[in-house]
Amino acid sequence: MLLRMSTLLLKTLREEPADAEVPSHRLLVRAGFIRRAAPGGYTMLPLGKLVLDRITAVIQEEMFTAGGQEVAFPALLPREPYEVSNRWTEYGDLLLTLKDRRGADHLLAPTHEEMFTLLVQDMTGSYRDFPLLLFQFQTKFRDEARPRGGLLRGREFLMKDAYSFDLSEAGLTEVYGRMRASYQRIFTRIGLEHTIVSATSGAMGGSASEEFLAVAEVGEDTFVGCTACDHAANTEAVITSVPAAVTTTTPSMxxxxxxxxxxxxxxxxxxxxxxxxxxxxxxxxxxxxxxxxxxxxxxxxxxxxxxxxxxxxxxxxxxxxxxxxxxxxxxxxxxxxxxxxxxxxxxxxxxxxxxxxxxxxxxxxxxxxxxxxxxxxxxxxxAGRDFTPDGTIEAAEVRAGDPCAACGEGTLTMRRGIEIGHIFQLGRRYTDAFKVDVLGSDGKPVRPTMGSYGIGVSRAVAAIAEQHHDDRGLVWPASVAPADVHIVAAGKDGQVEAALQLGAALSRAGVRVLVDDRPNVSAGVKFTDAELIGIPRAVVVGRRLAEGWVEVRDRRSQERKDVPLVDVAGVITADVG
Amino acid sequence: MLLRMSTLLLKTLREEPADAEVPSHRLLVRAGFIRRAAPGGYTMLPLGKLVLDRITAVIQEEMFTAGGQEVAFPALLPREPYEVSNRWTEYGDLLLTLKDRRGADHLLAPTHEEMFTLLVQDMTGSYRDFPLLLFQFQTKFRDEARPRGGLLRGREFLMKDAYSFDLSEAGLTEVYGRMRASYQRIFTRIGLEHTIVSATSGAMGGSASEEFLAVAEVGEDTFVGCTACDHAANTEAVITSVPAAVTTTTPSMxxxxxxxxxxxxxxxxxxxxxxxxxxxxxxxxxxxxxxxxxxxxxxxxxxxxxxxxxxxxxxxxxxxxxxxxxxxxxxxxxxxxxxxxxxxxxxxxxxxxxxxxxxxxxxxxxxxxxxxxxxxxxxxxxAGRDFTPDGTIEAAEVRAGDPCAACGEGTLTMRRGIEIGHIFQLGRRYTDAFKVDVLGSDGKPVRPTMGSYGIGVSRAVAAIAEQHHDDRGLVWPASVAPADVHIVAAGKDGQVEAALQLGAALSRAGVRVLVDDRPNVSAGVKFTDAELIGIPRAVVVGRRLAEGWVEVRDRRSQERKDVPLVDVAGVITADVG
Known part of the structure; x- marks a missing residue:
């Protein structure tokens, strides 16, 4: 791959976009990765699309490795299956619905549990067809009341959703563990520092729910850790330490x-x-x-x-x-x-x-x-004497320093994160709703139990940008960067030609190359843009070209070293390889 | 890639699906590539997704080679830009629209001319930013009155759309020619016999319009050729030979x-x-x-x-x-x-x-x-004496044998085809609508002119199936087949193990492998399924395994030959390579 900035659809911005509140949003817009197209809807520009595709490729590879099979459902779906599951109603205002020319109700699927379940009902018949692990990459639609943060919370976003179908609890537990490990590998590979926290399962139903949170100050999710044990939970899932029962000697009200x-x-x-x-x-x-x-x-x-x-x-x-x-x-x-x-x-x-x-x-x-x-x-x-509540509810705010209910010893610490993955043991909510039964090995019908495994793919682009930037711009992890090397032609004495030659040589060797070959753009602007765009390493073809030297810069460490032009392809190839 | 049929989400059908009228639809459903999920909406099953992805990869590669830059727009868009172009109204009943929770009108984009134009307006400023060739792969939505033929005409489908932006007619002509050549390569590579015909440009506006039709009896488009010249046109675009002016001597009415x-x-x-x-x-x-x-x-x-x-x-x-x-x-x-x-x-x-x-x-x-x-x-x-029409119109049926207006010598022949691509010189309809002006090299404003280039990607799956099948099933071209080789384990004396070993060896060598390792399925059923699924070559690991022999079958020619097991990996690798 060889991209030339002289022809690339790219316009870097010096000013902060007015509507951008979080660093990733500001930087992705300023560096020309995304552009707002609709309320809560963003266009991926060429550099953004490359990052998205690299993340997608990692997820797809790990899903295949974990035994997943890829499918693709429509996004526009009839109302009926979502009536059966009651989600047509339960999803509430988040659901985008429309009528077709015949007046039939449709929805833009916010998630596809119903369709996966119906497909499995349609395509299977006996215990021999199980277990199954199916996934898709799909554009999802949700009518968020307050889209925010660019790709962090949009009305339209790319998601990888996966569902497992097993005939035994043991099978579900096994695939859940396999997907958990797979997600850890995925997020590690794409450079996301993440924490796995206990979670609630929301409108999807189910139990045994964990979220993968990318640690970030701008995250919408607050999660707790413990000073003494390894407990970690989304605040929504925090269980309050219940005081020991009190034998009251309190005087009358x-x-x-x-x-x-x-x-x-x-x-x-x-x-x-x-x-x-x-x-x-x-x-x-x-x-x-x-x-x-x-x-x-x-x-x-x-x-x-x-x-x-x-x-x-x-x-x-x-x-x-x-x-x-x-x-x-x-x-x-x-x-x-x-x-x-x-x-x-x-x-x-x-x-x-x-x-x-x-x-x-x-x-x-x-x-x-x-x-x-x-x-x-x-x-x-x-309580219990002058009034008796109708029940308890976990609704009080959680605070740092609260006692940890998991170990009873430590206290809670609090951080913020971006939800990038969610896995949970969904159970039989949907197979019950659609009455999915298959022939068991003993000749009796058996109802599959499901697991649910989602990753916010476009959101991951923002989460990575949130974790990987400095005051000069983005600093992409090598595994997802839009290019491996950014060659800057700084000078008018053959530097552009030399940069393009070097780029072509590297590209032939399988290196992803972005060359800044723009005429009439100063070296200073090129350096500033290179730091804003954040490709892991740059090669500056500058004044010392005449002597046969170029400079290699590391975006993250800001380290610079001079390398003979004749050696640089080898250095970069070894580095990238 | 190694797929095992024992775990693959696949159920082949012996019966014709009731709602399938055309061969490709019947076979894609029967062989387990697609499944109906909604009116005019199909789920891609694992085998179908693999074919779709291979087609996508060919198109993407050729688009990059042709200088295209990939972007991705949202599908859910606000009404306003489509009001400016008047397409909110002009698109009529085909447009799927909805209101969000605030009551704002949105549409599911049937095509993205407005968004490409607005993006270019936003991202460019001077002649230095041109020419541009942008493309995306995108799910499109159209409320077809009569969805038909499975993937042939759906309400939701995958499209590759591309737009060029040039500052001169010469530039538009050049990129149009480049895309035309690129499309010829794409359709040839994916195995589609196609004809380029003159076409009208429909609701998109513009001129110099050509369609790529995959020749197929079930095609919705009828096109003409000429017995004497190379004229080819969609019937909608056929110009009637006008008779020479008649000097009337006709008696009175x-x-x-x-x-x-x-x-x-x-x-x-x-x-x-x-x-x-x-x-x-x-x-x-x-x-x-x-x-x-x-x-x-x-x-x-x-x-x-x-x-x-x-x-x-x-x-x-x-x-x-x-x-x-x-x-x-x-x-x-x-x-x-x-x-x-x-x-x-x-x-x-x-x-x-x-x-x-x-x-x-x-x-x-x-x-x-x-x-x-x-x-x-x-x-x-x-005519002209007793009545004067308000104008002429090309609305009469075209018939084989009609004179060819292009050369004036031959007569028209007629065939049917599936529209798989459409390229046309769109001109300034959208840059006029949005008043897109950039600084010209002479310091004066100049308005870009556009070309439009679309490929129906999911439809291409059906078109290929339409052209490549026989009475036993599908016969995929090697370039888009879901696998390179289908290994059939026919027997219970170690054949399954040998088939899996061979599959693993081939997979390591980069060959895409599907192994039929299903237990309790007869060899006959496996052969029938293999022919239905239509992978170009099969290796049968059968009775002669004990003697060290397997059989290699060619799906298209039905040719069979015995090959020593020790040689077969080499034979297949050389063949696929």
């Missing part, structure tokens, strides 16, 4: 006048001033905060739900929604229409709507909380 | 009672019986048939149009629509609402709707035609 204390801070201040319950050491953690949300069940009526969390914590809406999935939730604020819900003074005792409490609100624990009357709060409100 | 002659046949019979005009040699070719159609202009009101053609020819609706494009047409039959249009007795003289005539209805020619009164016809109705 007592109601106090607490005028103008609609917030936890104002309540704590007043409680200490007035020495409620004889104490002046009240803190937010002693209070019970009750938050009302509207839960939107897809296809059914919404309901009101109150969530109780210790007053020093917020309700984390992402954790809440993960707990309520496939329902979604919004904060309730129409208190005028519900006189029984006293804004700022809610307490769980005597609430008439469903009430779920944080696990810390364990039986026997006593709280300072609202008295359900304006300007009044109650002390000594004991 | 005369109206006759012709009761119950609403058809040409009944009219001719009566005319001869009654010796109208003193003649008894009337034929259909002497009559002028007038057909009324409703023309549907996208985004505007429909209008009635009468078409006059010699009575021995039908109006060809495809030719008519090509002539009216982007408008479409349907036969008018609501004569009750138009008393001035006398069904069965229409004549062009005194018609109150627009009237377009076949070029054969030249000035001076006289016709037997309707008198616009029930049961009456007129003789000696002379």
């Amino acid at each position: 007592e109601v106090h006048d607490t005028p103008e204390t609609p917030t936890i801070a104002s309540l704590v201040e007043l409680a200490n001033e007035q020495r409620l319950g004889g104490r002046d050491d009240w803190s937010a953690a002693d209070t019970l905060k009750n938050v009302v949300v509207t839960v939107h069940h897809p296809g059914r009526e919404s309901e009101l739900l109150a969530i109780g969390v210790p007053g020093d914590r917020e309700v984390d809406m992402k954790r809440l929604e993960a707990a309520l999935s496939p329902a979604t939730a919004t904060l309730f604020d129409d208190f005028g229409s519900h006189p029984d819900l006293v804004k700022g003074y809610l307490g769980p005792q005597g609430l008439k709507i469903r009430y779920l409490a944080d696990p810390r609100v364990a039986p026997g624990t006593g709280w300072l909380t609202g008295a359900n009357k304006p300007g009044r709060h109650a002390t000594n409100v004991v | 005369e109206v006759h009672d012709t009761p119950e002659t609403p058809t040409i046949a009944s009219l001719v019979e009566l005319a001869n019986e009654q010796r109208l005009g003193g003649r008894d040699d009337w034929s259909a070719a002497d009559t002028l048939k007038n057909v009324v159609v409703t023309v549907h202009h996208p985004g505007r009101e429909s209008e009635l149009l009468a078409i006059g053609v010699p009575g021995d020819r039908e109006v060809d609706m495809k030719r008519l629509e090509a002539a009216l494009s982007p408008a479409t047409a349907t036969l008018f039959d609501d004569f009750g609402s138009h008393p001035d249009l006398v069904k069965g007795y229409l004549g062009p003289q005194g018609l109150k709707i627009r009237y377009l005539a076949d070029p054969r209805v030249a000035p001076g020619t006289g016709w037997l035609t309707g008198a616009n009164k029930p049961g009456r016809h007129a003789t000696n109705v002379v």
Whole structure:
């Protein structure tokens, strides 16, 4: 491959694009890898397409190695299969739907569980046809409310999705482990520093769910580690350490006048001033905060739900929604229409709507909380005595320093990451929905169990850019760079011709070459562009060409060394090979 | 590559699929290459995906060789650019549209002229940035009224589209010629016998249009050749030989009672019986048939149009629509609402709707035609004297034996083909629409002119299957076959192990191998499946394995020869290499 910048569709930008909030987005646009074409839709430019194709090739190779078989489904699908699985409804606003000329409902598939399941139902009949591991690379469509970060979260993106079909739990466990190892190899090969964290499985259903997160400050996912054990989890999947059961000796509930204390801070201040319950050491953690949300069940009526969390914590809406999935939730604020819900003074005792409490609100624990009357709060409100929640919910924010529920010894640390892969044991949700049964080896019908394995391919381009850049530009890992070497012709005394000759020689040797042969562009601009584009190594054909020398530069280390022109092809070929 | 049929997602079918009308569709389904997933939407199964990928690789390689740069646009696009080009309206019912969660209109792109043009506008500024040749492989969506033939005409299909941008006509002509040669190489390499024919350019606009047709009886396109010259054209693009101008000496128009002659046949019979005009040699070719159609202009009101053609020819609706494009047409039959249009007795003289005539209805020619009164016809109705058409139109059917307008000597022959490629000089339709101007070398603005070059990639799979099959199944050209060799283990005395060993050895040598290692499947079924699947050569590891011999079979010629097992890897490798 030999690309010439004199003819390449490339325009590097000095200014930051106005709509780009994260480094990868800014740099991919500035360096000419992508261009916005639609809301949440990006065009891959020639350099971007090369990176995407290299990532795709690595994934495809590893999927074949893991025993995967490649298929390709349509993206435009009829409504019916998604009705059977109930996802036509459950997917909610994320689903892009349309009617065809006959008025028939269709969708642009956000994922293809239904189609994989139907295909396997159609193509198999007996235990001899299993196990199966099928995958595809496919453009997916989701009507994101807030597309962001360029390729990080778009409405249209390239995904590799894979599904395994096994007749035994042992088989599912085995292929799950195989795919987990395969994903580790894939992400390592494409240069992504990643962490595997426990996760929830969202609208897809299923259990035994792990996410591969590329560690990055701009990541939308927050995940925890532990100071003492190897526990790692997406915050949505964090299990709260449940305190030991408390045998209560708390005195009876007592109601106090607490005028103008609609917030936890104002309540704590007043409680200490007035020495409620004889104490002046009240803190937010002693209070019970009750938050009302509207839960939107897809296809059914919404309901009101109150969530109780210790007053020093917020309700984390992402954790809440993960707990309520496939329902979604919004904060309730129409208190005028519900006189029984006293804004700022809610307490769980005597609430008439469903009430779920944080696990810390364990039986026997006593709280300072609202008295359900304006300007009044109650002390000594004991869980299990004065109120009984309808259940617990993992919706309180997770904080660094929280105790680790996995080992019970360490505390949690927190980092952010970009979800680049998700594997989980999906089980029989879809084979049940479509009643997929095959003949077992014992002559009886058996229902396959599924695993689900996805990689965000276009998102991986952004994740790599996020992890591999500096203040000069992108710094591609060699395995996915759009070229192996960037030859810069710096000078007008035969440098362009020499650069092109060197490029041709390297290209013949199988090296991917980008030559900056632009006339009328200064050496300085060429160097700046080369650093912005971020190909791992550059060869500068410059002033010392006359003496037979060129310079080889390493993009990451910024190391430079002079090499005789006659040797440079050998040096680069050995390096790339 | 080593595929094992014992684990491959494959189920061959003995019965013809009920909905398959054409050989390629039947065979691709029966041999396990594709499966219907949606109306006009097919899933590529593992074998089909391999063929598709090989075709894609050939096209990509030739596009790079021709100087193309690869990009990838989103498929889901906002309405606005397609409003600017007027294609949001002009594309009509073929366009699949949807509203997002904010109510904004989007479309699934049927083609991407607008996006290529906007990208070039965005990324260029001066003559130095040209010429450009950009391409992409992309899933396209069109709401076909009648999807048919499996991959031949679907609602979702893979297309390679390319656009050139040049600042001069000479540049456009040059790249057009380069792409034409490139397409010839592509179709030759993938094994498609093809003809290049003159074509119309349809809803895309533009001129200098040629189609690549894969010759096939089931093709939707009919094209003509000439017995004397090398003229070849899609019937839509056939120009009718215009007769030399006639100096009329025809007597005055005369109206006759012709009761119950609403058809040409009944009219001719009566005319001869009654010796109208003193003649008894009337034929259909002497009559002028007038057909009324409703023309549907996208985004505007429909209008009635009468078409006059010699009575021995039908109006060809495809030719008519090509002539009216982007408008479409349907036969008018609501004569009750138009008393001035006398069904069965229409004549062009005194018609109150627009009237377009076949070029054969030249000035001076006289016709037997309707008198616009029930049961009456007129003789000696002379074009230019008794009526003047509003223009001519190429809408009459083309027939084998018609004179060739290109050379004036030969006559036309007719064949059918599948449109697999279309190249045309699009010109400035889109750069005008988006007002794309760049700085010319003389300092003045210059507007780029475009060429358009498309290949139906998934359709090519079907076209190849259409040209390469026999009564036993598919017969893939070596260049696109899913595997190079199909090793059949026929026997239970070590044949499976030997077949797998041979397969592994060949795979290591770079040969694409499919091994039929299925247990509990008879040799007969394996042979039948091998012929159905159609890999160019098979190696049968059978009874003579014990003596050290295997059999090599050629799928196309059915030739068989015995080869020592120790030599077969060498034979196959040399053959494939």
